[in-house]
Amino acid sequence: MSCDVGLYGLAVMGQNFALNMASHGFKVCVGNRSPSKVDLTVSRAKAEGNLPLVGSADVSDFVSQLSKPRKVIILVMAGKPVDDTIAKLSEYMEAGDVIVDGGNEWFHNTLRRSRDLEAKGIHFVGMGISGGEEGARNGPSLMPGGPRAAYDMIEPIITKCAAQVHDGPCTGYVGPVGAGNYVKMIHNGIEYGDMQLIGEVYDIMRNVLKLSNDEMASIFEEWNKTELESYLIEITYKILGKKDGLTGKGHVVDYVLDKTGMKGTGRWTIQEAAERSVAAPTMAAALDARYVSARKDERVRASSVLKGPDMTSAEIPVHKAQMLDDLKAALYAAKVCSYAQGLGIIGACSDDMKWNVNLSECARLWKGGCIIRAAFLQKIQDALARDRSLPNLLLDPAIASEINERTAAWRRVVVVAMGYGVPVPSIAGSLGYFDSYRTSNLPANLTQAQRDFFGGHTYERTDRDGVFHTEWTDAHKSIGDITERKAGEL
Numbered sequence: 001m002s003c004d005v006g007l008y009g010l011a012v013m014g015q016n017f018a019l020n021m022a023s024h025g026f027k028v029c030v031g032n033r034s035p036s037k038v039d040l041t042v043s044r045a046k047a048e049g050n051l052p053l054v055g056s057a058d059v060s061d062f063v064s065q066l067s068k069p070r071k072v073i074i075l076v077m078a079g080k081p082v083d084d085t086i087a088k089l090s091e092y093m094e095a096g097d098v099i100v101d102g103g104n105e106w107f108h109n110t111l112r113r114s115r116d117l118e119a120k121g122i123h124f125v126g127m128g129i130s131g132g133e134e135g136a137r138n139g140p141s142l143m144p145g146g147p148r149a150a151y152d153m154i155e156p157i158i159t160k161c162a163a164q165v166h167d168g169p170c171t172g173y174v175g176p177v178g179a180g181n182y183v184k185m186i187h188n189g190i191e192y193g194d195m196q197l198i199g200e201v202y203d204i205m206r207n208v209l210k211l212s213n214d215e216m217a218s219i220f221e222e223w224n225k226t227e228l229e230s231y232l233i234e235i236t237y238k239i240l241g242k243k244d245g246l247t248g249k250g251h252v253v254d255y256v257l258d259k260t261g262m263k264g265t266g267r268w269t270i271q272e273a274a275e276r277s278v279a280a281p282t283m284a285a286a287l288d289a290r291y292v293s294a295r296k297d298e299r300v301r302a303s304s305v306l307k308g309p310d311m312t313s314a315e316i317p318v319h320k321a322q323m324l325d326d327l328k329a330a331l332y333a334a335k336v337c338s339y340a341q342g343l344g345i346i347g348a349c350s351d352d353m354k355w356n357v358n359l360s361e362c363a364r365l366w367k368g369g370c371i372i373r374a375a376f377l378q379k380i381q382d383a384l385a386r387d388r389s390l391p392n393l394l395l396d397p398a399i400a401s402e403i404n405e406r407t408a409a410w411r412r413v414v415v416v417a418m419g420y421g422v423p424v425p426s427i428a429g430s431l432g433y434f435d436s437y438r439t440s441n442l443p444a445n446l447t448q449a450q451r452d453f454f455g456g457h458t459y460e461r462t463d464r465d466g467v468f469h470t471e472w473t474d475a476h477k478s479i480g481d482i483t484e485r486k487a488g489e490l
Contacts, residue, residue, distance in 0.1 A: 128184020
């Protein structure tokens, strides 16, 4: 049969997305470097209801089975494997065809590949896919960026295969090539922050409130019926309640080594935050926490050398019900700050690259299918739709009101955590971000004066226009044309 779309790269994500497309009535051809994965996928399609999916013997056979203009989605490991796969496919593809990279890829690589394929007349789309293996099969969030003509070619497929929410499919045209990968990268950075915030709340529950896993599972389950409703809260209570089947004793979570892995998108997010001069302390702290967690042997050694506080409940009294209410409020406020930071990075890059990414649409795409899907994304979507020029999510009156009413609880959580020696870098980072952003006069005046003192970097004044330099001591001399000292400022 002549196939509507091809999918090349059949790890579990690739298999599941191919089956997803076939389940929606599209004729799918699959290919893979190793034939066994092709055979497995074809067998799964047959077992899951004789879905319209066929295999291929090699790249030439794969491409030959696709109807023109050909549409190929590749799901292989980022980096060189993507380049190698594109090189093989493009040998047999023609002008007007489209290749869609569905992996987590550094957006500069996507821009490079697009330029290379443009010379052959082949369209290239970088499409972020979020939702894990389950989402790929049943409906993920899809974030495509590329030529509009290429998007129009794949739109009928991805709108049916994406997760569906009340206001449409969790996909749409994100922007030009690179924009889709970028939005997915920041999605993953927010995911890092979100997971770390939940982990810090869990740490306070177990080490300050001394709650059992089952008690914590019940609390998170209840929270998932409130404004905190989200996929990550949902899986948290399921994880905490899972008994260990290997030993028959206790819970699985207590046997999991406290070392968090990563694949690079969180690091890219923080690199981009620095490149765009956007503060992202919640996500940066989450990334740092993963680095620290990886140094398990060092931490074990340090635990016998470095001493924390030895506080008692008499010195820092903690009332369980009040602390749980405070934790719930603090978690919500810190989460919103993390989303504000991530959306700020997307907005800054969109401005720099002239992408015109709609931030409200980003929030909409994330409402279903993806890992960071959450009920409060509707409020974020609405806020950004009300004012597309809003410089920061926290400036929306409705969002600001929700954060303001939670700040006392947020501060109590940080104070208690610090007093008991429980690390809360992301919760505290979010609070520091909030306090810095709401402060009209920061101590940056002293910092800039120091820069002028040791480097003649000049400063602006509050009482008059212009650029100034002070001869702070007798050793300081005139620096001549002070405007030259502003050169190179970011």
